[in-house]
Amino acid sequence: MPTTATRPGRNRRSVTAVDDDARLLERLRAGDEAAFVALVALHHDAMLRLASNFVSSRAVAEEVVQDTWLGVLRGIDRFEGRSSLRTWLLAILVNRARTTGVREARSVAVGDATPAVDRTRFNAAGAWASPPEQWVEDAEERLGAAALAAHIHAALEQMPPRQRAVVTLRDVDGLGSEEVCAVLSLSQANQRVLLHRGRSQLRRALESVLAAS
Numbered sequence: 674m675p676t677t678a679t680r681p682g683r684n685r686r687s688v689t690a691v692d693d694d695a696r697l698l699e700r701l702r703a704g705d706e707a708a709f710v711a712l713v714a715l716h717h718d719a720m721l722r723l724a725s726n727f728v729s730s731r732a733v734a735e736e737v738v739q740d741t742w743l744g745v746l747r748g749i750d751r752f753e754g755r756s757s758l759r760t761w762l763l764a765i766l767v768n769r770a771r772t773t774g775v776r777e778a779r780s781v782a783v784g785d786a787t788p789a790v791d792r793t794r795f796n797a798a799g800a801w802a803s804p805p806e807q808w809v810e811d812a813e814e815r816l817g818a819a820a821l822a823a824h825i826h827a828a829l830e831q832m833p834p835r836q837r838a839v840v841t842l843r844d845v846d847g848l849g850s851e852e853v854c855a856v857l858s859l860s861q862a863n864q865r866v867l868l869h870r871g872r873s874q875l876r877r878a879l880e881s882v883l884a885a886s
Contacts, residue, residue, distance in 0.1 A: 697758070698749075698752070709746070719763070722846070723770070723841065723846075726770070726835075727771055727774040728774050737773050738766065741769050744765055744769070745765065764855065767856055767858075774834070824879070824881075835857060835859075840872065842856065842857075
């Protein structure tokens, strides 16, 4: 019988995060302050990236993250374990970030008017089935270039908040589709559409840069 670490469909990174969460949760409930420090170290960067999708500046995103950590400390005894601790943390963060974004009078769009790239270029999981040819040839040695990273960042900034959040959670933080749906309160169909549209924008940005280089 396969163990948790070897079950299909779960990558090593997510298993490690879940296992770490379980140990940290037990220590946190026992009042271990070092556990809280470890929990912050494990999730703070991802939380900051996610909050930045919904508010107007990094400074406001930092405030949202800090507010979320306070909420976690106050509510940890009410966590029932129906989801992973990471999913619970990120869901709290999204709720607080959205509330803050509304107060800033920002419009949180659910999609964009740009037609999605041909769906035959993606498989059912949302990964490339037919990647850009030049990207396939050159991406491994060129993705680390600072100029290309700047173009990727610019393309992300052009996306509506939820679309950018889906791409960030899936492709930067490595969350699975089910966890992203739970964090952002999305259906699987909506998550796939947002992911396809976001990746198509990144594809166009990358193809343009690679073709010109």
